[in-house]
Amino acid sequence: MVSIEIQLQTLPINAGVYQFYDADDKLIYVGKAVNLKKRVSSYFQKEHDNAKTRVLVRKIMRIEHIVVATESDALLLENNLIKKYQPRYNILLKDDKSYPWICVKKERFPRVFLTRRMIKDGSLYFGPYTSMRTVHTLLDLFKELFPLRTCSYDLSFQNVQNHKFKVCLEYHLKNCKGPCEDFQTEEDYNENIKQIVEILKGNFKETVRRFKDKMLALAGELRFEEAQIVKEKLEVLEKYQAKSSIVSSKINNVDVFSIVSDEEYAYVNFLQVAYGAIVRAHTIEIKKKLEETDRELLEYAIVDIRERFFSTSKEIIVPFEVTLAENLLMTIPKLGEKKQLLELSERNAKHFRQDRFKQEKILDPERHTNRILTQMQRDLHLSVPPVHIECFDNSNIQGTNPVSACVVFKNAKPSKKDYRHFNVKTVEGPNDFASMEEAVFRRYRRLLDEGQPLPQLIVIDGGKGQLSSALKALEQLQLRGKIAIISIAERLEEIYFPEDSIPLYLDKRSETLRIIQQLRDEAHRFGITFHRQKRSKSAIVSELDGVEGIGAKTKETLLQHFKSVKRIREASEDELVKAVGFRGKKVYEYFSLLKK
Incomplete structure (x- = not known):
């Protein structure tokens, strides 16, 4: 070889x-x-x-x-x-669904029906449709607007002339005009078929005009009942047209493609526009095999989707330049209605991706977690996925009772048994930076002493000042550079990195930012709860401290028995004595003096 x-x-x-x-x-x-x-x-x-x-x-x-x-x-x-x-290392764009079509049968007095099989017999096929609901809505619309036959008789000229068939119940219900007994001409029937074909192509304008002309003509001839029937059909048609996603009458026969991708998958959305309305929307998921770029994936998808849906549009709207067949016009819009169409397609791709994530979270939570951690690793430029993350926040009111909180996330979920709070010991007054330095130092000093695993990422609630204080603590412990550390500032949700004055702004809808925000909010909640408990306990203890002759044990017993200082204050002497013995009399006398 x-x-x-x-x-x-x-x-x-x-x-x-x-x-x-x-x-x-x-x-x-x-x-x-x-x-x-x-x-x-x-x-x-x-x-x-x-x-x-x-x-x-x-x-x-x-x-x-x-x-x-x-x-x-x-x-x-x-x-x-x-x-x-189907080579092993190529992506394969496939869809096992057998999509439905609407067939206009090539025969005398054509039938219009749903099918999943295309037979090359000269019949017209419209589709494929990605939603059965759309197909049934269209067929119901045609039934309301036009009297069509539903039978499968061979209505050849000879069979009809020989009176081979009899009208059925559909004729008596006025859903069919009885072409089987020559009660309806072929010309009149085909006029209805022509309008159905125009609607299936997305062109409502001509059919609406015909109905209006017919309604006015009947009204002019004083045939008001017939005019009313036509008017009702016109309203049905206009109501269906209003439900269609109208874009612009200027945009006709255009395919729109957009792509959203992550580490493992890409999602390509396709919108087909005809006569100013979106007539088809479809999104596919592509599993990446190698290092395919968005450009390569979109090119594969465009060829496959246009082939699958038999698109003959001569113009394609895309987000960036791609290789297309030479007879196609490529548009990369910067503004206007075509740009809005592209943005709509991108929104559909993102919604499809989010739906997949929600399904994945339920069906395969491990894969869902791994994907989020991999995304965080990429977004925050980390060397490893942040399986273990810790977040710090400070709480104080006018410098009183300063506390710090540390919350822990493992595998992108709260690990509440690992939460810790700190009573700030070395800081006088409201010094947020010094409090942060003390909390970070104490946390990792203890983890090192106990041989506990360190996190892959530390998140600091605050801006550059709080981040610098946390870095000082890590330097003292010789951990700087060994643990990734960032801070999140609340005003604009900007992310700060050490020794970088320019913040990172993540997409507001990104999962990385969502996890960081959850960490920050959880640390804030945990810290505030502890701070309130401390302030409340401090206020209670200070009020009972005025009672001479009782110690901490008596105070605790009173609070456990009466549940609050207010109830202790309002209790009778007998109730207090019963709770803590002779010391209850001292408590009663103390609060009695305060009442006077």
């Missing part, structure tokens, strides 16, 4: 498709390139971050290629080869 080095040297510099084979001569990967030699050589000239890519490169034993005229030709050929051979 010719070595890989020799095979690389003989590759052409033309556009084309390359194929990688393993030791068993099995096709394991197909790719496209503008320059085959440059692209294929790149696999063997660098160390890949992705483990799957490294494994792929090690398995390559033979390289084949097909030269084509343009990059768009390469994209189409690549897509066909992937579908045919």
